[in-house]
Amino acid sequence: GESVGLHLPTLSVQEGDNSIINCAYSNSASDYFIWYKQESGKGPQFIIDIRSNMDKRQGQRVTVLLNKTVKHLSLQIAATQPGDSAVYFCAETPGYALNFGKGTSLLVTP
Amino acid sequence: DTGVSQDPRHKITKRGQNVTFRCDPISEHNRLYWYRQTLGQGPEFLTYFQNEAQLEKSRLLSDRFSAERPKGSFSTLEIQRTEQGDSAMYLCASSLGTSVDEQFFGPGTRLTVL
Numbered sequence: 001g002e003s004v005g006l007h008l009p010t011l012s013v014q015e016g017d018n019s020i021i022n023c024a025y026s027n028s029a030s031d032y033f034i035w036y037k038q039e040s041g042k043g044p045q046f047i048i049d050i051r052s053n054m055d056k057r058q059g060q061r062v063t064v065l066l067n068k069t070v071k072h073l074s075l076q077i078a079a080t081q082p083g084d085s086a087v088y089f090c091a092e093t094p095g096y097a098l099n100f101g102k103g104t105s106l107l108v109t110p
Numbered sequence: 111d112t113g114v115s116q117d118p119r120h121k122i123t124k125r126g127q128n129v130t131f132r133c134d135p136i137s138e139h140n141r142l143y144w145y146r147q148t149l150g151q152g153p154e155f156l157t158y159f160q161n162e163a164q165l166e167k168s169r170l171l172s173d174r175f176s177a178e179r180p181k182g183s184f185s186t187l188e189i190q191r192t193e194q195g196d197s198a199m200y201l202c203a204s205s206l207g208t209s210v211d212e213q214f215f216g217p218g219t220r221l222t223v224l
Binding site: 025031034036041042043044045049089091093095096097098099100101102103109 | 112217
């Protein structure tokens with residue numbers, strides 16, 4: 001069936017380095033993509049979103065890239081900080097229900 | 111704090127008991143969603159309301175599960191005859207509902223069925 005998945009389950013980076021988290025999706029009907037951050041014991045927190053008519057969107061220290069040709073989504077975090085340590089999920093939807101991937105655990109080391 | 115609140119935050123119950131969770135969305139949000147999340151997995155969609163109307167239900171929502179949003183504001187999710195497999199984090203989210211838009215999540219209710 002259609003699914004959203006992540007290439008790497010865990011990612012360890014040094015404080016100050018840039019982080020890149022990747023995600024593959026298979027539902028070609030999806031037109032809205034979101035990255036969420038989830039800290040232990042908390043609900044997912046919105047980071048950044050992108051619609052299918054765009055290929056790049058920038059926020060504060062974060063950039064999302066969308067490649068519809070290969071159905072790939074990435075999240076770039078600049079100058080990663082200890083507070084960025086969390087699980088990151090990509091999600092997509094062709095309608096209203098979000099379809100989440102399994103998540104990538106980001107660990108920022110000093 | 112996103113403005114979406116859920117109660118209780120934790121619930122421990124014995125198998126076979128009924129449980130009810132409450133979600134209070136952001137006040138001006140028309141849409142309300144329920145998701146379930148098990149350890150190490152991403153959230154899975156359960157159901158969604160536009161105002162008081164329940165518009166979409168996942169196959170995950172068995173007949174033991176029922177959700178309501180009677181006045182288009184808060185919502186309740188009830189699980190009858192709980193099973194150990196129901197143990198999970200139950201997340202509520204809300205959105206403005208003007209189009210396919212950003213969903214704001216609450217902190218979740220963690221259910222443990224013994």
